[in-house]
Each structure stands twice: as C-alpha cells, then as structure tokens.
Amino acid sequence: MKLYGRDKGIFAVESWPDYEDIYKKTIEVATFLDLPRFPDITEDCYLHPNILCLKYLMEVNLPDEMYSLTCQVVKMTGIGEVDFLTFDPIAKMAKTVKYDVQAVALIVVVLKLLFLLDDNLEWSLSSLAEKHNEKNKNDKPWFDFRKWYQVMKKTVDEKKQKWEEARAKYVWKSEKPLYYSSVDKPVAYKKREMVVNLQKQFSTLVDLTPTTEKKKPSSFQFNWIEEDTDRTCFHGHSLQGVLKEKGQSLLTKNSLYWLSTQKFCRSYCKHVTTYEESNFSLSYQFILNLFSFLLRIKASLLHEEVSLIEKKLFKKKYTITKKKSSRSKKVRR
Template sequence: MFHSKCCFWTTSAAGDQEEDGYSEPCAQCAAVDWGVSNEGQFFCKNCYNVTEKMREVTDEFTLYIKNSRISRIAKPMKTEKKCAREWMVCEGFQVVLKCQADALVSLGVCLQFKTEVLWNFWTRYLQNTRQAFVSNPISTVDQNSESESETESVVCSEYSFWNGAPSEAGEVKDSGSSTGGRSGSLDALSYSHRVDRKTYNVMTMPRTLALCYLALLWVREAITLADLLRLVKERHVPYLNIHDNFPEDMKLFGRDSLIFRVDSIPSYSTVHKEAVDLAQVMKLPAFPMVSQDCLLHPIPLTVRYLLESNLPDGLLVWVHKVIDEASMGDDSFLTFDPVKQKPALVCYDIQAAAVIIVTMKLLFKLDDRVEWTSSGKAASEKKKKVFNVERWYKVMQPAFERARQKMEREEARQLWKSHKPFITSLKDKSLVFKKRRVVNHLQHRFQKLTDSTPEQQCFTTTAFSSFHFHWGKEQGSDGPSLHQHRLHCTFKKKGVKRLTNRKYWHTVLSVCPPTCSNHFSEIEASLPRMYVWLLDLFSFLLGVSQAQVHKEVLNVERCLMERELLSVSKETPSPKKRTKKPRKI
C-alpha cells in the first residue's frame, strides 16, 4: 500500500537487499528489494510499500534516529550551566576598570591610556598595597600576623556568613550557594573588614574613577574631572549598576553588594581627594608638564568656558592678564608632583571658571550697581555690538533655566534599577525575583492601558558633547551669540587707560585651617546677587557646588593679591637705618 509520507525517504548502500538482514518478499509485488527510510522502516523500492518491520540499528550514529514507535517520552537533558569560578575582589575591580577604559577609548581617548598608563597604574597600586604581583600578598601576611583567637573568630564569622547563621558583620547574611559552593568573591568578608582601615588603602568604586582620572591626566587628554563625572552621569562611562557588565562566571552575591553596589555618583571633591591619595599610595613620579599646548592649561580652558557662557572674545585678553599677574600659567604651578606634594593637584576646570569670574569682577565689579550702570552707558552709545551685562543676563537666564529643567527631566527618565539584581542572601532570592516580575508586569500593563511606549531616553544612544549651550542664529540655538561684541570697560585719564571699576571687592582671604568647614553658606546671603548668579551658572556647567567655585575664586584672589603686595613691597624703598653716634664721655 502506497503512503504519501514516503517522499522524504532516502536510500543507502547499507540498506540494500539481503545485507540488511531482511529478505522477506514484498507482500505487494513479491520483490526482494528493500530500502531503509530515515525513520528506520523497510520499504520496497519497486512498489514503495512500507512494512511494519524496523531495522535493527547497530552503529552509534543511527542510535539517535527517532523511532516511529514511541514507548515513552524522555525529558530532554538540561545543558549544564556554566559554573561560577573562584575570584578575588581585586579581580572584580579590574573588570570595572577595563569596562571604564573601553568606554573612554570608544569616546576618542588614545589607546595608550588603556594599554599602558592605566594598566601600569593598576599593577603599581596592587604591588604597593601588596594585594597582587608580590610574593607575600596582604591576605597571607594578615593570617600569619594575627593571633590564634583573631584568626578563629574570622573563620567562624566567615563560616556563619556562608551558612546563614548570624554573623558579626550583621548587615548581609548568606546561607550558602545555589551552585553547591561559595558564590561571589572569596575574600569579600576580609575585604569588607579592611575597608575601614586606612593603612590597607583598599580599592573602592569612587577610587576607580580617581584612577581613570589620573591616567587621563598622565596622557594629557582634554577630559577634565568635571567631564569625567558628567560622562558617568550620562551613562557613557559605566559606574552605576556596574555588576551588569560582569562576566557570567563571576557571580556577585552576598557581601559583594557592599563593595560593588553604588546608588549615587561621587562628588567632585571626593574623587579629587581619592586621586591625590592614590597617587601618593602608588608613589608616582612627577606628571608630564601642563604647558600652554596642553588643553588642561587655564588659557585654552578659559576659551572653552567663555564660549560656553556666551561672553565676548575680548574678555580673553583680560583673562590672560589675570593669569599672568597671578603666576597661574607657570608649568611648575600646574604640574602635579605626588612625591613633593607641592604643588597640589590643581582643579583645572574650576580654576579656569574662577579666573573668568575674577576678571568679570575686575571689569564690572558685580556689586549689583556698577555692572548695571555700565550696561546703561553701553546701551546709550550709538556704536553697535557693545557688550551689555544686562542684555547678556537676559539672554543667558532663560537658556540656563531650560538647560537645568532638561537635565532634571533626563535624570528622571533614567532607569536606576539594574538588569541583574543583587542577591544578598539565598533566603531572599525568590522574593527579589518575584518583586522584579511584579514590577515588569505592572509596567507592561500600564503601557497597554495608556496605549503608549515607554519614553526611556538613554544617554548612551546620543553623542556626547562637552558643551551645554549652542549660541547663534541657527535654528535650535539657545540664543544670539555675543562673542563678537566689544568691551567698553576702560576710560582714559591723562593719556593712560584705566578700568571703569576703580575698587575691587572681595571677601576675607585668610586661609582657614583644614578642620574648618566651608563658610559659603554663612556668607551667601550677604554676597551680591549677580555674583551668586554667576557662581550658580558655572557650578551648573561644571557639575559642582557653588561653594567649590567660590572657594577657587578665593584661591585665585589670594594668588593675585599676594603677587600685587609682593610687587608693591619691592618697589617701596626700605627706610635707612640711623646709626647712633657714640656718646662723649
């Protein structure tokens, strides 16, 4: 009997005639000419009749051919999951640094930054802290130096940590691993105990950014610390939810969350301080010179911020004079030397903004009176394109508010939750995944009810720009450009040019001790509003607080005043000493 399913049959030399062990004549045509189908059934090549006889399989390959007669359904064998390998905390930070370096290289940083400088800094740090690349790493030294009771307590706390009993650390508990062994890093417990000890200088997440900043500074890339933190904030450089980038064989669990979980971006001052500390720990030599051809020099940086703040190009001449008078353009002043610690690591971006503010104070005083008076005089002149502080403020203020609101909206649209949730204990593992499923389900249902797609504008999909504003007449610009306007801030007296601002005001320039806190909040109410607004503008551009910009303004004023007082003392002749005549006896 002919069956239509025989169209997929194939013949083989091993399945011909009597060699197959089946020599019965065909019941349809009495021929003995058999073939074997893919299903293992014999069929007649003459009339294509199919028999119920199955071929007895002897070779290993045909053992896997599906039998048409199914006796039972076997469950498919599950593929073995990739087992988690044993790893140390320093390896985890190495993965973090690699991800950050790859992101910076993809943004245009030279490859030397990753392959040579950052790698050498990392190995130097591990050697100097005796965590790796040494014959006696710090973990072995600690175990040998501790007493028996201390070692026993550490072992007991580690055992209780991995087996769910109450541990001494208390915050994160672990009841074992789903893979049958330890999950997470091997030294997370001892590492978290060493975090509070300053002598160990352990790596932390903010220190990864500090290490990247030191490497960028070494290769003299045009990325300031404010730029680096902005790249992190806009998700161009991985930092938040960094464990999403970890490889599958490095399982983060339990106490690892205390080390690698970050809920916020560190402040400018925190990363700057960590960079100084790391440079001293690594005992780095003096950094390459920050000369005028380097984009970290105050002159090119001030050009950048003048363009950003829509100030006239003529202001650059006065900015150069302030830099020269304060001796802030010298290579010795700008180049960082961790060994000598003098000079200290300069905040290049904040310093450039502070120089512009000091220059504005020199020209327009910014005391809520003189700048508006000069604006009225500039407006009354017949000459066109004269810089007017009042007009500049009216152009900048709405653009400033729009940029701030845009940044707040983009931050609100960010997905702060990670794709891979941190499991702090096996007891809570099912609860964590259940919450994640409920959240995803609610989001999906809400999208269906509102009939809308989620507006998740991710920063990583857009190109990074170091500028917040775009000035000009083009469509989409933030306002008209004032770069070509000329300054009207001098007058001639007896043939000599003098500034219209005859008096320069400043707050107390005395240096406070290191333990003293910042006094900006105390004096902010008494400062002129125009000056505070200018601080607010540059603090927004740099992503720092107004207090930090004001502190750097005071540093520039100290350098300027000390140089001025020094020149005055040199010009003033010292009084001649009177010699007393000996008394006549």
C-alpha cells in the same frame, strides 16, 4: 568584566558622587600608590587654564575678547606655570589644582574687574551699551550685561529643570542585570526581560512618547549659534563699552574692585574661607551659581577658588590688611 557575588554590592551604587569626594579620593589613591610626577601641563594641554577659560567663555556665552584678559590674569598670578599645574604625588609639598574650578574662578575675577558686580555698576554699564547698540545697529554691538543675564538666566533655569527631571527619572539599574552567582543568572535575565516588556506595554497604554536615543557625550552643556533667533549669541560682542585706550594698552573703565574675602581661615580649618550668600551682591551670586551648576559643585567651593586667585592677584592689598590686623591685635593686648 563579569560582575557577580560580593562585587555586586560594590558596583550597585544608587547615589551621585560629590566633586570634592572624587577629588580627595583621587589624590589619596595617587599618593598611596606612590605614582611618579604626572605629565607636564603646558599651554598646549587641555588642562591649562588658558584653554579651559576659552572653553568656559564659549560655554556661558561671554564675549571672545574676554579671553585675552583671562590670559593676562593667568600670567600675573603665575597659575599657568608648569610646576604649579603639574601634579606630583611623591613630592614633599604636593600641590593639587582643581583645574576646571580654577578656570571658571578666573572668569569670575575678570567679570569683577570689568563690571565690579556690586548690583550697581554692571547695570549702569548695561544701560550705556543698550543706548549705543540702538544708535549704532550696523556696528559691532557692545556687550550688554543685563541682556546677557536675562538670556543666561532663562537658559539655565530651563536646563536645571530638565536636569532635575532627568535625575528624578533616572533608573538605578545597569543595562545588564547583576547576579550573585551563575545559578541566579537565568532568573536575573528573565526578570529583567519581564520588566522591560511591562514598561513597553505601559508606555503604549499611557501613550508616552518613545524614549529617544542617547545623545553622544559632549563637554559642552550649552550650544550657542549666532543664527539662533531665540537666544542671542554674545561671542562676537565688543567690550569697548567697558574698556578704554591708554596709549597702546587697554584699561578697564572701572577702577574699583572688592575682594571676595579679606580674612582667610587658619590652617587647621577645613575650608579656606566662608561663603554666605547674604553677604554678597545678587550679580555675584548669579555668576557663582551659574558656574557651580555647570561643574556640579557647591558655590562655596568656587568662592574659595576666586578668593585664592584674588590673593595672588592683589598680594599688596592682602599684606596691608594682614599688617593692619596684626597691629590692631597688638594694641588690644
């Protein structure tokens, strides 16, 4: 496709798109075009929460045993159903799912179920895991949340720095120069050639390292190898330190859980719930910021999705709080 004339202004964009804007515009286009129901999203589909959870568990270096727990939450909440996941633009009540955001929100909920993330329990469980691993070095190591936090924080900080540097150095120029008309074509190509030659000359003068070849695109941003001595791989670690057997089933040693929100905004409000970092534990903030960086979204958007999953998972608790609030309103009146 050749671009010139007025089309140049459309494609000469010099800004990074926002996740929410892309999401909204995609839905608007699908609705405007009256597209039929999209192909069913089954358990074999890449967009199914079970598969996406597996991907992101690998991405953030969490134990493989957490996968079965995320699958249980998917089953209990019903968010793995075909009708819930499949987008139908022409339906009267068209439901849309933020697939990746939903998957990482599921992992956040499971982490809260296991470690509570209240800046207290996760560290005490980490101390127990550390002591066990020191005594039983030949056995399968227990998952140590503190050690995982230290490894991930260092890795993410390095990745963020590289990402910010890459964004700052990014040249908003297409590989082929854009021109307004066929008359301007030779001039545009000549200017581009001069710029490239000057850049090469300056790089040799400054003794800069030559630009490396572009890496092949990958859906993974982090690479965890068990043989890597610099960074610990936690994929094979056990959750035995946070789980207990009861008959044939496994239960979490932690019996507590705090809801991300107990009050949702009204229907006319643009957002589901508000998110203020100061109201939440540092561990919870770190988890949200970690996944937000992976998906390049705002932490508040992920917090909303966590709250929605919790609403499905703890229906009774939300209905009780709703009844209490309605009763209190009646008393006030």
